[in-house]
Amino acid sequence: MKLNNQKRWGKVWSAAAGLIIYNAFTAVSYSADNWSFPSGAVFRESGKRVWAGEAITKEERPYYEGGAESVIHGTVVSTVSRSDWGVVDGHHGVVLEPGIVLTFSGMSYTASSRYNVRVDYQYNAEPKASSIQNQNTVNVFKNSGIYKYEAGLKSTGIPIRITGNNLYQARNLQVALYISDSVKPGTYSYSGDVNLEVGDMRVHLSNRIEFTYAPPIQCTINTPPKIDFGKVNIWDWKGNTSGTPGGNRKDVLGVxxxxxxxxxxxxxxxxxxxxxxxxGTHQGYTNDLKMTMDTTGEVAPATIRASIKSLYPPCDNNGVNFTLTNGKPLSHIVDLGELTVGPHQVPYRFSLCALGEGFKSGAASATATVTLDWE
Structure with missing residues (x-):
């Protein structure tokens, strides 16, 4: 189950374990003609845009003489080492490293007397590049050196020269920083320039981006590598209520x-x-974890039942189910109350229970996932 605004950290064992963190922070923005990343920024949230620069609108009408392809375009330039244009959790932009992306919104427009290119940047989708004259006159390239995104005039094979006053226009251009839930707490620092080029006009982000991601509560979980019931005699054991090999369903084989x-x-x-x-994969009932024979993959003559936090007798009908159950939607969830700073112990009991459908010999195993969520 994944709650809103959570971070997940997990590892898998015979019954795997996971961990989820939620963090609180208020996004900030700054006013400037160019973007300025806040010095000493500390972000406590993830899974969202944690910072956004001021929306910038400006215009230039310079005289230009030269190749049209050189200025009739909209581009994103990044000299940050190892950065590339990509996508993080649906946010498109300059990926600084896995899980961290500078994403953009707003419109850039460049035009001469004969040619124009418009780029509509959008956080949650690829930029839309177009031309008033003809959509087919626009080419888009990505990750060509420092040019991470470039929408420009399509080459005709013959240089296009223009002379006169051009129009370079930025309208509500904005940059934002998105941090994915997968990012680990720590300090992150990047050197280099990130610019949106609107013809010869630049909208510039300060050349050092540094911030600390520090959620208010950070937790780790220690789990056994596996739950091992050891060797079990399924032919003749004290808890066999049937007196026959395999016993009756829910006879206790181990705890x-x-x-x-x-x-x-x-x-x-x-x-x-x-x-x-x-x-986990259930066997017959949702509070039974299915076990299979290691050598054949057949259904094993035993299942596993669990109780966590509140412990019940081995193989009891109560406890925690291994999957979502119709009519009992919360039966696979344990409410642990409030987690606070410091150590916590959550008791568990896993029971090995006879399936009551005969006898097989050999090793058997099962895998389940335990996920810990907090808001």
């Missing part, structure tokens, strides 16, 4: 008790309501 350990750090007083979600 493993333990704790998930969660450690949280962050601001003093930081806290977040948390929930744990259990998911």
């Amino acid at each position: 493993v008790d333990g704790n998930f350990t969660i450690n949280c750090t962050g601001d003093n007083g930081a806290h977040a309501p948390a929930k744990l979600t259990l998911n």
